[in-house]
Amino acid sequence: MKDIARAVGVDVSTVSKVLNDGGISVRAQTRQAIIDEANRVNYRPHALARNLRTQRTGALGILLPDLTNPIYAETVHGAMRQAEQSGYVTLIAEVSDERRSAAAYMRLVSERRIDGLIIAVSAETEEMMAAIEAxxxxxxxxxxxxxxxxxxxxxxxxxxxxxxxxxxxxxxxxLAFIGSAPELDTSRRRRQGFVEVCAAAGLAPVLDIVGPVSRRGGFDAMHKLLDATRRPTGVFAFNMLVGIGALAAARVRGVRVPDDISVISLDGEDAIFTAPPLTAIATPLAEMGARAVVELEAMIDGREPQDVVIDIPPKLIYRESVAGPPNE
Known part of the structure; x- marks a missing residue:
């Protein structure tokens, strides 16, 4: 900081206040000269000192149910990259049983170790709502x-x-949809879009199977579909894990994909290694995580955040699990 002051010809205190947003009244030309010199020498304000002044921790929390789930992992990576660019570190709390999400929330916020929190749990429990309010x-x-x-x-x-x-x-x-209970709004909205198109095409009512959005959930759901009186020929799986489970169940039952039944999933960019490779719809998960950090920063800074729907359209990744229906 002394070197910057010497180069610009001002006091060290002036440099400090300009670079740390101290609210000092300085001529625009002088302020810009200080900023330019700081950039030239790659100066960065001391984060700990700045946080002590503003009573901030410099940390963001992320609360999620399963870090091994590739959908959550990609979202978290997007959030972490954006947080790093904004000068934050991230703390991750994994809650395998979402009924305990309120307790995890309390652990993160009770001692004020974070400035803000990204919440990725699936359902809003009464306990969680009460914890946030309190x-x-x-x-x-x-x-x-x-x-x-x-x-x-x-x-x-x-x-x-x-x-x-x-x-x-x-x-x-x-057609059939393997999803979760309607309390999970992502499942509800995916089903709504799916059913709208089916109804507009004059198709019979969609078969619904509700269960855990996991490999086991997809495995069990596909068995139920294969046992149905009117077996569907096309299945939309809630996510990649459900789709992988559905493929496994078909294989166990001797049902060929896609010759006998077609399967398409959401968020399956990495499902190229399944047998057969899973046709999937890619959504902008990393972008969603990054934008969550941007909106969280707005809240931390006292600005009004927004409800945001990422406007990048879904993209079809056509692989080998979808073909025409079998001859009936």
Whole structure:
């Protein structure tokens, strides 16, 4: 800082206040000269000292149910990259049992170790809502719409519509959706888009199987579909894990994919290694995580955040799990 002051010809205190947003009244030309010299020598304000002055921790929390789930992992990576660019470190709390999410929230915020929190748990429990109300901290929900806070999501209905149209264009007339309980708004919106297109095409009602959005959930759901009186020929799986489970169940039952039944999933960019490679709809997960950090920063700085739907349209990744229906 002394070198910057010497180069510009001002006091060290003036440099300090300009670079640390001290609110000092300085001529625009002098302020710009200080900033230019600081950039030239790659000067960065001392983060710890700045945080002590502003009573901030310089940390953001992320609360999620399963870090091994590739969908959550990609979202978290996007959030972490944006947080790093903004000068924050991130603390991750994994909650395998979402009924305990309120307790995890309390652990993160009770000692004020974070400036804000990104919440990626699947469902809003009464305990979680009460914890947020009793111990408020700037927070943003990601990949979930919420009645108790701002949210950053993708257009799940558009993904559902694209899945239905892809199967219909391949010739399918009997379709099914493997999803979660309607309390999970992402599942509800994906189903809504899927059903809208099916109804517009004059198809029979969509078969619904509700269960855990996991490999096991997809495995069990596919068994139920294969046992149905009217077996569907095309299946839309809630996410890549559900799709992988569905493929495994078909293989166990001796049902060929895609010769006997077609399967398409959401968020399956990495499903190229399944057998057969899983046709999928890619959504901008990393962008969603990054935007959540941007909106969270707005809250921390006292600005008004927004509910955001990422406007990047879903993209079909056509592989080998979708074909025309079998001859009936």
């Amino acid at each position: 111990n408020p901290v700037p927070h943003v929900f990601v990949n979930r719409r919420s009645s108790i806070g701002r949210s950053v999501t993708v257009d799940d209905q558009a993904s559902g519509r694209l899945a239905a149209q892809t199967l219909i264009d391949a010739g399918h007339r009997h």
